Amino acid sequence: MTDKTRKLKVFLCHSENDKPVVEELCARLKKEGFDPWMESESIHPGQVKKFEIEKAMSTCDVVLLCISKFTLSVEGPVQERMRHAIDIQAEKLPGSIFLIPVRLEDCPIPDHMQLHKIQSADYFSPGGINKLVESLLIRAQELHLLYDRIANYNPNLKSDDAKYLKLQTEFSDEVNEIVTKLAVLNMIEEKHVVDARLLEERRQRLLDQAISVQR
Numbered sequence: 001m002t003d004k005t006r007k008l009k010v011f012l013c014h015s016e017n018d019k020p021v022v023e024e025l026c027a028r029l030k031k032e033g034f035d036p037w038m039e040s041e042s043i044h045p046g047q048v049k050k051f052e053i054e055k056a057m058s059t060c061d062v063v064l065l066c067i068s069k070f071t072l073s074v075e076g077p078v079q080e081r082m083r084h085a086i087d088i089q090a091e092k093l094p095g096s097i098f099l100i101p102v103r104l105e106d107c108p109i110p111d112h113m114q115l116h117k118i119q120s121a122d123y124f125s126p127g128g129i130n131k132l133v134e135s136l137l138i139r140a141q142e143l144h145l146l147y148d149r150i151a152n153y154n155p156n157l158k159s160d161d162a163k164y165l166k167l168q169t170e171f172s173d174e175v176n177e178i179v180t181k182l183a184v185l186n187m188i189e190e191k192h193v194v195d196a197r198l199l200e201e202r203r204q205r206l207l208d209q210a211i212s213v214q215r
Contacts, residue, residue: 008143086099097135
């Protein structure tokens with residue numbers, strides 16, 4: 001059974017050369033409320049590196065394959081980890097989000113691993129981190145994590161919405177889905193030019209629906 005009170009576990013797969021930028025990404029994910037796993041921060045002296053990496057990858061909710069020009073040009077452990085992540089992806093439900101290629105710079109996605117079939121996130125581009133966070137929110141929703149955790153992930157949920165919904169310790173899956181949609185709507189409103197009236201009508205319908213479900 002999934003522990004709905006926990007944070008979304010995100011495994012960061014990267015080459016040693018890309019460590020500085022991935023550390024930056026790791027810090028940002030922590031700030032957003034996720035639980036990122038990174039080799040340099042999560043493996044302690046005395047632990048067997050290969051065992052800990054495979055264990056973390058097999059128990060995480062999402063794997064971010066951090067790709068750069070360097071990643072594409074070297075052999076070694078990072079290639080093995082990428083293949084292992086793809087093997088785990090094959091065990092997941094069709095259509096679920098588990099493996100996300102993250103381009104750290106403008107570079108091609110390797111096609112020999114079929115990664116080009118998966119939509120990538122461009123961390124280097126403006127707004128790239130926001131699109132990645134949206135995907136992680138969707139994954140959290142797929143796993144039915146509690147909304148109070150999702151609200152921490154996404155500060156774009158308006159305080160009036162949260163108050164109106166009377167946020168509690170636990171929500172039904174239906175309410176959890178509704179408030180996740182609210183958070184995404186507010187993110188869209190902040191970062192894109194949209195019809196404010198139509199967006200507000202959509203928000204109000206979702207709020208009314210959530211209140212109705214809780215009664």
